[in-house]
Amino acid sequence: MPTDVHQHIWPTGFIELLRARTTPPYLDGWTLQADGEPPYEVDPADHDITARTRLAATDGLGLALVSLSSPLGIEYLPPAEADPLLAAFHDGALALPAPFGVWASPCLSAPDPEAVERELRRGCAGLQLPATALLDAVGWTRCAPFLDVLTRHGKPLFIHPGAVRPTPDAPPWWPALVPYVHQMHASWFAFRAFGRARHPRLRVCFAALAGLAPLHGERLAIRGGGRGQVDFDAFYETSSYGTRAVDAVVRAVGIDVVVGGSDRPYAPPVIPDLGAAAAVHALRTTNPARLLYGRDRAVSPWRTRPEGSPS
Numbered sequence: 001m002p003t004d005v006h007q008h009i010w011p012t013g014f015i016e017l018l019r020a021r022t023t024p025p026y027l028d029g030w031t032l033q034a035d036g037e038p039p040y041e042v043d044p045a046d047h048d049i050t051a052r053t054r055l056a057a058t059d060g061l062g063l064a065l066v067s068l069s070s071p072l073g074i075e076y077l078p079p080a081e082a083d084p085l086l087a088a089f090h091d092g093a094l095a096l097p098a099p100f101g102v103w104a105s106p107c108l109s110a111p112d113p114e115a116v117e118r119e120l121r122r123g124c125a126g127l128q129l130p131a132t133a134l135l136d137a138v139g140w141t142r143c144a145p146f147l148d149v150l151t152r153h154g155k156p157l158f159i160h161p162g163a164v165r166p167t168p169d170a171p172p173w174w175p176a177l178v179p180y181v182h183q184m185h186a187s188w189f190a191f192r193a194f195g196r197a198r199h200p201r202l203r204v205c206f207a208a209l210a211g212l213a214p215l216h217g218e219r220l221a222i223r224g225g226g227r228g229q230v231d232f233d234a235f236y237e238t239s240s241y242g243t244r245a246v247d248a249v250v251r252a253v254g255i256d257v258v259v260g261g262s263d264r265p266y267a268p269p270v271i272p273d274l275g276a277a278a279a280v281h282a283l284r285t286t287n288p289a290r291l292l293y294g295r296d297r298a299v300s301p302w303r304t305r306p307e308g309s310p311s
Contacts, residue, residue, distance in 0.1 A: 001062025001099075003288035004269065005158070006207055006239050006261030009066045009100070010047045011092020017085050025072040034072050036164035036179075038172045046265035049096060056099050059262075059269055063288075065158075066093050067103035070130040071175070073163035075108040082107040090119055103128040103158050106146060113145040117153070125292055126155040130162025131183035131207075137194040147199050156203035156291050158237075159187050176240075184211030196231065205235040205259060205291055209245060214252045230254055235291045238272065238283065239263035246272040250279075259291055260284045 010018075018027040025034040032040040045051050056064045068074060074085050086105055093102040104124035106116050116127055127150055133139050150157055161180035170178075188210040195204075206213075214236065230253050238246050239261040250258055255274075260283040262269035271280055 001289075002060050002284045003063040003065070003260065003292075004056075004059070004061055004262050004264070004284075005065050005205060005259050005288055005291065006160075006237050007064050007066045007100075007264045008069050008266065009049070009052055009093065009096065010069075011089060011095070013088040013092050014085065015047065017088050021081075025074065034163070036166045037071060037175055043265065052264075053097055053100075055264070061099050063099050063101055064264075065101045065103055065125055066096065067128045067158065067160060068105040070105070070128065070160045070162045071164065071180075075105060075130060075133070076163065077107075077109060079107055079110040082109060090122070090124070094123055101125045105129075108133055111142070111145065113149050116146055117149050120149070120153050120155055124155075126150060126158060128158040128160050131159050131187040132162035134159060134187040134190055134195070135183065136186075136190050140190060140195045140198065144198060147195075147202055151199060151201050154294055156205055156235075158205045158207065159184070159191075160207045180208065181211035184208055185213045188213035191234070192225075196234075201233070203233045203235070203291055203294065205237055207237050207261065207263075208239055209236045209241050209249050209258075212245060212249065214249055217252055230257065232257065235259050235287065237261035238270070240267045241272075242270050243272040243274070246283075247274060250274065255279055255282050256287060256290075258283055259287045 015027065018025060025032065027042070030042045030044060032042055034040070068086070068089050074082055076082075077085070086107060090102065090104065093100070096102075102124045104116055104119035104127050106112065106127065106129070120127070127146060129143060129146070133143055147157060161183050164175045164179040167174055184206060188206055191204065235257045236249055236253065237259050240263055246258065260269075260271075272283070274280065
């Protein structure tokens with residue numbers, strides 16, 4: 001079915017808890033206050049379930065996966081603050097009508113893999129982690145118990161930009177263009193260096209084309225990191241990018257590991273013009289299905305085609 005692997009909806013109970021807070025992240029009416037981000041005027045229609053359901057139908061989606069907004073930093077709050085917000089998000093998101101599905105999110109200040117397992121058993125499609133949790137070997141080691149749970153259940157990991165530090169005098173677009181991209185870059189290289197060897201069967205998806213990190217394959221080879229083989233179980237989600245960027249990533253890693261995502265309501269969906277209807281079908285249908293449900297395990301998870309070679 002046509003799938004968007006990256007959307008956000010705030011359930012009513014989650015919104016109410018954000019309004020009850022007095023320190024970031026919190027809502028003042030419909031104005032969001034979050035550390036490291038300028039005040040953001042939320043459009044109530046963006047979180048109106050009926051309106052969003054109609055919008056998903058207009059987009060022709062059979063499945064739209066929603067996730068916690070990791071830049072809010074909720075995962076890192078003390079458990080007494082994080083747990084009610086996470087529960088409200090999971091309960092509300094799991095109650096959404098078709099075509100919506102849910103990525104689970106954990107509390108990272110007091111990691112509890114059993115809590116993640118409960119959310120997976122309730123129907124979550126997989127686990128979302130902020131890229132800030134996976135920037136180096138220490139992060140991948142700390143999160144390993146979560147990833148072991150995913151492997152046991154055959155569910156994927158979605159890596160999403162996380163909270164940012166305040167940057168005085170920065171323009172409003174700064175967080176999305178500088179720290180978000182840096183986080184995705186670092187998490188991708190850390191996955192290659194530290195994550196994959198520890199989790200050889202984990203399916204993982206990087207939001208925002210991993211900040212275009214796969215395009216640095218030539219530099220990686222020159223600097224001694226090797227070009228390696230394309231990891232057939234590492235996927236790249238397209239939100240906020242258009243035809244040129246998607247085409248470049250396809251040339252680097254192949255069409256089979258690129259999946260469609262929009263980041264609604266923060267960005268509109270973009271269907272890249274890759275010159276063939278089959279390519280769009282792969283991005284929207286075939287590849288998301290392999291990300292979410294896996295493939296024939298008799299086939300090696302590594303492509304025999306080197307990165308950057310013709311598809």
